[in-house]
Amino acid sequence: MPDTPMDRLARATPQQLSRRVRGLSDRAIAWVFVAPTILLLLAINIFPLIWTIRLSFTNYAANKPNAEVKWVGLRNYQRILTDPDIWATMQATAHFLIWTIVFQVILGFGLAWLINRKFKGNDLLTTLIVLPMMLSPAVVGNFWTFLYEPQIGLFNYAVEALTGIPASSFTMLGSVPLAPWAIVIVDTWMWTPFVMLICLAGLRSIPDYIYEAAEVDRASKWRQFWTMTVPMVLPFLMLAVLFRGIENFKMFDLVVQLTGGGPGDTTLLTSIELKREAFEKWRTGYSSAYAIILFVTVFGLASIYVKALNKVKDR
Structure with a gap:
């Protein structure tokens, strides 16, 4: 042997x-x-x-390691929860979070529905759509910064063609009302393919015999869509919302690359504010309490959402 x-x-x-x-x-x-x-x-x-x-219960400052560390109890948490600037940051984050998810779900599901039709050139179109998701946020930020430039930005010239506003006087990133929407557009462009792939997996998991039985019962395409397609794809859609919600809640690099949190505080998200408190103002104890509040918020909302997702899957 x-x-x-x-x-x-x-x-x-x-x-x-x-x-x-x-x-x-x-x-x-x-x-x-x-x-x-x-x-x-x-x-x-x-x-x-x-x-x-x-x-989070101390006044510790990382730039003063030899200073006396005092126990302050819940004072940091109280200051954060009563600070109007913090609530304004939360509002800006919620605005960014809600609109990016809404646009990405609608566009992602629409693209998945189109690609699931299986037409000529389907594979090439899928590859082209997925390309933005493969780029790093630094590359995407630089790319869209050039597109938003008032003088040479192609985005501004497209707006001029549609609205008649001179491209040289139109700026997205420097405008207080438009800067948040500029970031929403970029994030939607970058991550809609991710939602599309998840929705496509859901659409292709539906057996063909279900639609064949519906055809025999003379159910219309519209009725098939709302009573069969949507309920079966809904768990996949909810999963995509969960992933994108968690990622966008802690969005940092793309926003900093595009605006740095400006103009004003219109694009100052919670992650950027946390970085400023910890590494610019060196309020380590305060920023630790802020981080714990954000962690509890995300964990709590995600737990509730996962329970709802499980109920949908068990239907």
Whole structure:
């Protein structure tokens, strides 16, 4: 019988260690392999969270490591929840979050419905649509900054052609009412393909025989869409909303690349405000409390949403 690698490995294992391994149960062996990963996750995720919670009750400043750290209790949380500027930032974040999700769901589902028709050039069109999602936010930010330029921006010339407003006097990023919408347009352009792919997976999971049975019962296309397609794709749509909602709530890089949080505070999202408090004003304890409030908000809303998603899936 030929000598296998396992045989050679068994001979190379010290006898004392071999006897210990043979004496372990399957559960114990599983824990031996899983334990390093659990310890790594605890070190990377759990410990920083606990440390942040501790700092949120103090006046600690990272740029003054030798200063006396005082316990302030719930004062940081009280100041955050009663600060009108913080609530204005929350409002700007909610505006960005809601409109990006609405546009991405509508456009993403529409594109998925179109591509699911399976026509000539379907694969090429799918590849072209998915391209924006493959780019980094830094590249997308620079690309759209040039498009929004008042003098040379192609976007402004398109607006001039549609509205008659001179392109040289029209600016998206520098306008207080238009800057938030400029970011919504860019994020929608970049991440609609992601929603489209999830919706496409949902559409292609629907068996053909269901539509064939509906045709036999003489159900109209409109009735098939609302009573069959939408209910079956709804869990996929809700999953896409969950992913995009969490990502857009912590949006940072694309907004900074385009506007830096301006003009004024119109595009100052919670993630940007948190960065300013922590690394520009060096209010580490205050920013830690802010981070905990954001974490609890996202975790709570996501938990409620996941329960609703599970109820939809179980229907």
